[in-house]
Amino acid sequence: MARPHGNDPAALTGHGAANHRAAGGESRRDLLAKVLAVACGGLATLPPVAAGLWAFLDPLRRTRGAASFLSVADLAAIPDDGMPRQFPVIADRVDAWTGFAAEPVGAVYLSREKGSREVRALSATCPHAGCFIDLEKATQCFRCPCHNSSFTLEGGIVNPSPSPRAMDELECRVGANGQVEVKWQKFRAGVAEKVVQG
Amino acid sequence: MSRPAARAVSGQPSRKGVLGRFADFLDDRTGYRAVVHEALYERVPGGARWRYVWGSTLVFAFMTQVITGLFLWANYSPSAQTAWESVYFIQYEMAGGWLLRGIHHFMAQAMVVLLALHLLQVVIDGAYKAPREVNFWLGLVLMMLVLGMALTGYLLPWDQKGYWATIVATNLAGIVPFVGPSLQQLVIGGPEYGHHTLTRFFALHAGFLPATLVLFLVVHLAVFRKHGLHAKQPITKPDAMFWPDQVLKDAVAMLAVMAVILGVILMPALRAMLAGEVVHAAHLGAELGAPADPSLPYAAARPEWYFLFLFQFLKVFEGWGATGEFFGAIVVPGLIMTALALMPIVGSWRLGHRFNVAFTLAILAGIGLLTALALNEDYSALWVNRASLAEAEKLHDQTGGDAAKLVAALGGDRTKAAAIERQWKTLEKVRRSQAYLDAVKLAEADAARAVELAGRPERIPPAGMLELVRRDPLSQGPRLFAQHCGSCHAHVDPLAPDAEAVIAKSSAANLHGFGSAAWMRGLLDADQVAGPAYFGNTAHKEGDMVSFVRDDLTDEATWPKTDIDAVVAAMAAEAGRPVPQEIAGLVEKGRELVAASDRCGGCHAFRGNGTDLGAAPDLTGWGGRDWLVGIIVDPTHERFYGDRNDRMPRFGKAAEGALPPLSRKQIELIADWLRGEWYRPAKH
Numbered sequence: 014m015a016r017p018h019g020n021d022p023a024a025l026t027g028h029g030a031a032n033h034r035a036a037g038g039e040s041r042r043d044l045l046a047k048v049l050a051v052a053c054g055g056l057a058t059l060p061p062v063a064a065g066l067w068a069f070l071d072p073l074r075r076t077r078g079a080a081s082f083l084s085v086a087d088l089a090a091i092p093d094d095g096m097p098r099q100f101p102v103i104a105d106r107v108d109a110w111t112g113f114a115a116e117p118v119g120a121v122y123l124s125r126e127k128g129s130r131e132v133r134a135l136s137a138t139c140p141h142a143g144c145f146i147d148l149e150k151a152t153q154c155f156r157c158p159c160h161n162s163s164f165t166l167e168g169g170i171v172n173p174s175p176s177p178r179a180m181d182e183l184e185c186r187v188g189a190n191g192q193v194e195v196k197w198q199k200f201r202a203g204v205a206e207k208v209v210q211g
Numbered sequence: 212m213s214r215p216a217a218r219a220v221s222g223q224p225s226r227k228g229v230l231g232r233f234a235d236f237l238d239d240r241t242g243y244r245a246v247v248h249e250a251l252y253e254r255v256p257g258g259a260r261w262r263y264v265w266g267s268t269l270v271f272a273f274m275t276q277v278i279t280g281l282f283l284w285a286n287y288s289p290s291a292q293t294a295w296e297s298v299y300f301i302q303y304e305m306a307g308g309w310l311l312r313g314i315h316h317f318m319a320q321a322m323v324v325l326l327a328l329h330l331l332q333v334v335i336d337g338a339y340k341a342p343r344e345v346n347f348w349l350g351l352v353l354m355m356l357v358l359g360m361a362l363t364g365y366l367l368p369w370d371q372k373g374y375w376a377t378i379v380a381t382n383l384a385g386i387v388p389f390v391g392p393s394l395q396q397l398v399i400g401g402p403e404y405g406h407h408t409l410t411r412f413f414a415l416h417a418g419f420l421p422a423t424l425v426l427f428l429v430v431h432l433a434v435f436r437k438h439g440l441h442a443k444q445p446i447t448k449p450d451a452m453f454w455p456d457q458v459l460k461d462a463v464a465m466l467a468v469m470a471v472i473l474g475v476i477l478m479p480a481l482r483a484m485l486a487g488e489v490v491h492a493a494h495l496g497a498e499l500g501a502p503a504d505p506s507l508p509y510a511a512a513r514p515e516w517y518f519l520f521l522f523q524f525l526k527v528f529e530g531w532g533a534t535g536e537f538f539g540a541i542v543v544p545g546l547i548m549t550a551l552a553l554m555p556i557v558g559s560w561r562l563g564h565r566f567n568v569a570f571t572l573a574i575l576a577g578i579g580l581l582t583a584l585a586l587n588e589d590y591s592a593l594w595v596n597r598a599s600l601a602e603a604e605k606l607h608d609q610t611g612g613d614a615a616k617l618v619a620a621l622g623g624d625r626t627k628a629a630a631i632e633r634q635w636k637t638l639e640k641v642r643r644s645q646a647y648l649d650a651v652k653l654a655e656a657d658a659a660r661a662v663e664l665a666g667r668p669e670r671i672p673p674a675g676m677l678e679l680v681r682r683d684p685l686s687q688g689p690r691l692f693a694q695h696c697g698s699c700h701a702h703v704d705p706l707a708p709d710a711e712a713v714i715a716k717s718s719a720a721n722l723h724g725f726g727s728a729a730w731m732r733g734l735l736d737a738d739q740v741a742g743p744a745y746f747g748n749t750a751h752k753e754g755d756m757v758s759f760v761r762d763d764l765t766d767e768a769t770w771p772k773t774d775i776d777a778v779v780a781a782m783a784a785e786a787g788r789p790v791p792q793e794i795a796g797l798v799e800k801g802r803e804l805v806a807a808s809d810r811c812g813g814c815h816a817f818r819g820n821g822t823d824l825g826a827a828p829d830l831t832g833w834g835g836r837d838w839l840v841g842i843i844v845d846p847t848h849e850r851f852y853g854d855r856n857d858r859m860p861r862f863g864k865a866a867e868g869a870l871p872p873l874s875r876k877q878i879e880l881i882a883d884w885l886r887g888e889w890y891r892p893a894k895h
């Protein structure tokens with residue numbers, strides 16, 4: 014090519030690099046230009062990056078609504094034989110912009126002992142990593158299909174199980190009209206303590 | 212650079228900090244210094260200049276689009292039921308979403324402007340000439356890709372604007388000979404617009420087109436570096452290096468572009484703030500229209516402003532049918548692109564360069580002119596003085612626009628007739644412009660309402676925003692009313708300035724505020740009952756009600772003022788409307804009067820007062836939702852006017868097997884709208 018030292022800054026002045034740097038005023042001007050160039054370029058790029066991150070972090074602002082008692086079944090629908098039965102939890106649900114009215118949002122196992130009006134409610138969500146726990150009628154126990162955690166019919170852990178804790182029991186009350194109400198909550202998976210997920 | 216040489220240049224490693232030693236290590240393994248050096252130290256013949264910044268600003272603009280686009284992608288959902296909804300969520304509910312979308316939206320427009328400037332600079336400087344022909348062609352491909360991204364991006368919010376603009380654009384693609392229809396069907400993902408139109412446009416917009424663009428951009432830049440910068444002659448200053456001299460100018464230009472974009476985004480908010488209004492997300496960033504509705508006419512449909520010239524250009528071929536459209540939308544733009552592509556060849560001829568410059572300027576001037584014409588057609592009503600056309604307007608109404616009648620009306624004055632006819636042309640334009648401006652206003656109101664509805668605590672139904680809009684009385688009521696009721700009934704606030712004229716033209720009662728105390732008071736007013744706002748223009752003008760109001764109610768002995776007040780109070784209560792404070796205590800008394808056989812109950816049935824149906828409308832639940840729905844369904848029912856019904860159609864009834872003029876749902880929307888029953892956001 015006709016430009017022998019096209020990409021060598023020193024070629025501009027015809028002097029060596031050392032000489033070029035020695036020209037103090039020139040290099041100070043150069044430095045200022047460099048700083049300004051980086052500053053302007055950075056400033057120009059800042060808005061799109063900042064706006065993007067700002068919006069990207071938006072999910073951190075969103076919270077689950079306060080837990081409330083939801084009516085899940087009629088007391089009469091839970092035979093008093095100590096055997097858990099699975100019931101869907103129906104609630105209004107908002108997914109970003111969409112509002113779902115009275116939709117199944119999860120499931121609970123309800124059981125009660127002979128003659129008792131007290132109901133035990135166990136969340137069907139596995140405390141290990143959140144899979145849906147099955148009720149195995151044959152072996153009379155709960156088993157999670159994902160990593161085989163096993164639980165007794167009362168929700169207690171059967172060792173060895175990968176789950177760090179027993180099944181999560183949910184607060185439960187029976188209304189005067191015989192409606193069984195469950196406090197619908199989610200708990201952090203994978204930890205030994207039962208911590209409510211906010 | 213060989214390793215020993217690199218060590219020698221970097222000097223004594225012992226005196227370097229951790230960072231310096233790490234840089235050495237990295238360079239040793241990757242050779243990044245050479246790459247950076249290669250990238251930054253490009254000779255700029257004649258020194259840095261402002262005229263060279265356009266290419267860099269375009270790269271910057273594209274990078275901005277990539278960054279903002281990726282973040283938008285993280286929140287966008289392309290389907291007919293979620294596209295508008297997710298964009299709404301970004302714009303109105305996500306922190307910073309308005310800024311993100313605003314930058315993306317306006318930078319897309321800035322890119323089109325920057326493209327034009329870059330092209331202009333390249334042509335004027337003759338930078339397209341040998342040996343840079345290939346790079347010029349690469350640039351033209353890049354231009355088409357950017358325009359393609361603009362076109363596909365416009366649809367993605369799935370609002371009325373984007374939807375109708377895309378219908379037009381894809382239909383134009385459909386007129387390409389032979390492949391057109393298949394091409395169109397491929398692009399929109401089937402015979403109808405819907406989910407796959409969005410998924411495909413999105414894939415084009417965020418995948419195929421940008422990937423292709425990056426490919427071409429890399430080659431464009433590589434070829435640019437191969438030939439070096441084309442310096443504008445004559446060179447008066449010494450050469451400089453790309454870094455930092457030209458980079459500084461480029462960076463300042465980028466910053467200026469970003470500043471303009473931020474200014475455009477924030478300007479409406481600033482203006483609102485100065486006007487003392489509360490700043491709302493609608494003031495910030497890009498516009499979001501009402502959700503796309505294929506069943507709703509959209510007279511405000513226009514392409515984005517940079518395609519407006521093409522839109523206007525097509526009007527030149529109006530009346531030529533499909534051939535004209537093919538010619539205007541495909542042949543002419545194709546020829547222009549061909550002429551651009553041939554520039555490097557033409558440029559090598561004598562005077563070729565001058566021709567190229569003149570041609571480019573002429574094209575830009577043509578685009579400018581067409582855009583101005585389009586804007587003038589749309590907005591002329593804003594600046595043409597309508598009053599100066601008053602006489603022409605009157606004559607137009609009189610003669611129905613007939614030239615022969617016009618001459619007769621002017622007593623044979625042909626010169627004046629010719630002048631008036633010219634004014635008619637202006638009038639026609641102003642009317643069309645006004646129609647467009649009204650449509651824009653309506654579109655804005657629809658958009659604002661959609662946003663209001665989307666913010667309801669119940670949120671948007673799973674079926675999507677359109678369903679919610681379609682069952683909103685405030686959005687649908689006025690349209691249904693205008694279409695089905697408005698040819699007879701007025702609906703205008705009697706206190707509005709033009710109310711009298713509107714009411715005079717109607718041939719049935721003014722239904723504005725029907726059911727309210729004020730409406731009832733007017734009915735019971737002897738001066739008004741036979742006026743055009745009530746029974747004046749109907750068959751009931753001479754009916755029993757009119758004579759009752761005129762003869763009986765004016766007799767203070769039998770009907771003292773408090774009795775009339777009481778009836779007004781009772782009827783407003785019946786309609787479920789607010790009863791004015793001062794007569795609120797009279798509701799019970801009013802009910803007795805309405806029921807009494809020697810008062811209203813003589814003709815009207817009311818709450819089981821024993822009066823037979825058929826003589827006059829049943830006043831039980833008068834003006835309420837059920838009552839209104841009932842009378843719209845079938846005014847000839849004995850609960851209402853029976854066989855004395857005057858012209859009002861039975862909107863909810865039809866012969867066996869046929870569909871009634873209005874569905875139950877539509878009738879309910881009209882009733883709710885008349886009653887002012889629609890969602891209103893809680894005031895914060």
Ligand code: FES
Nearest residue numbers: 139141142157160
């Ligand atoms: S999730 Fe249940 S065992 Fe792992």
